[in-house]
Amino acid sequence: MRIGIKFCGGCNPLYDRSSRVSKFREANPGHEYVISDTSAVCDIWMVVCGCSRRCADVSGLINCTKVVFLWDEAGFLRLEQEIQGGASGSRKKKILHLHEKAVRRRLITKADVQCFAELTGDESLLHLDPAYAERAGFKCPPVHGMFLDSLVSAVMGSELPGSGTLYMEHTTRFIRPVYQGDMIELTVEFVSYEEREDCYVGLFRGTLRNQKGERVLTSRSSQMMKKQLFIAAGGKEADNDEFRKI
Template sequence: MEIGVKFCGGCNPRYDRGRELTALKGKFPDVTWVCGSSDQVCDYWLVICGCSRRCIATQELLVRKKILLLESPIDFQKAVKQIKKDQRSRGKQERKALTVGDEAAMEKKVTKEVVEAFASLTGDYNKMHMDTEFASRQWFQKPVAHGMFSSSLLSSVMGMKLPGDGTILMEESSQFQKPVYLGDNITAKITFHSYQEERVFYIGTFHGVCTNQNGEIITEMKAKQMMMKHLFQVKEKGE
């Protein structure tokens, strides 16, 4: 955990701010303390005021959790409780470690019920998907699953496995190589390709491939995911 510290000008301090901060730091030996660098992203910023006037700017502070305004010893006690509570929560849910090159996959059998459920969810009842007689007279000669169905399988892998809980889809493009028919067994696989680091999150690039039971590629996807730093820890392969 990183905690930043910023003092007001101290024109009229009503208590010993340095002593209170020293006592607070002593309770958290594992914390990384940041002083004198307002442009660094921290989990918390402690804005230490000498009185209730709070004559200090906080707009430029970059924070993952919260800015805590401390203007009395009682506020320091509240800050201790807040930080301890956060540490207990972090102990229960550590950041997920991701390495470039990681892979994850899932399998799905395409049934009539699955296609009907997808149509109901999206409102897409195109006869190419739903009407056997109509589809038999078209190019593929039988009903095909929605193209976005296979893309949604890849999205499910990203949402549930890689990166997993908390990720947010930012961008996606898909190419549909072959049709998906009723009875097909689809394997959707995601690979973590690369990432870009921002101040409070990573932008991960992921490549996805869906294959059928014959090993044929039916769908290829490229996607970008936002991964918050308090949820994910990312590194290159070999680091």
């Protein structure tokens, strides 16, 4: 693999960038490294920044597959895991960065509603009978709220934080009804975390919007993330007041 290395201007470096890059190269031999020749054709460009502002100019890095900004230890470790790729053995720790997001889109179908009703036993006529739903003030049967909430859980369990996370607490606010045929966009964001001896307790925000861009659901969740499986990164822990405003 051909890996390009570009340094930022170094106006406010918080660590020894040259030493960290040397350590990276020693740990990942067998690759061709290109320094500062921005016209070079590379598989990956490592943009090494001195701080989290990440203000380096990358407009000239066009002859590559991927540009990666690096500004802390977690970023270097994550890139190492990526380029080492097929290493055998147990799963490597997943590195989570504050304010990273996972997004999914889904068309809500009649089959979704019917399967959820059969699986849970919630066969309320409000969700299944158009005439009953109209009497209750809806234009058609609204989708089960807990089905929508379970989609948030699915993203947390499979993407962010991902496999191995454990629910501790979950609160949901249902804002607008969702109907069969609606296209929803679901976003989960890593808001803040508390570090404990053997785990991190992460706070996550979930938001669902319909095809009009209207919020239909918001949630906030506490997830336990064991240190055997996860690394929480991104500088100082966020102020939990931010989470309380969700």
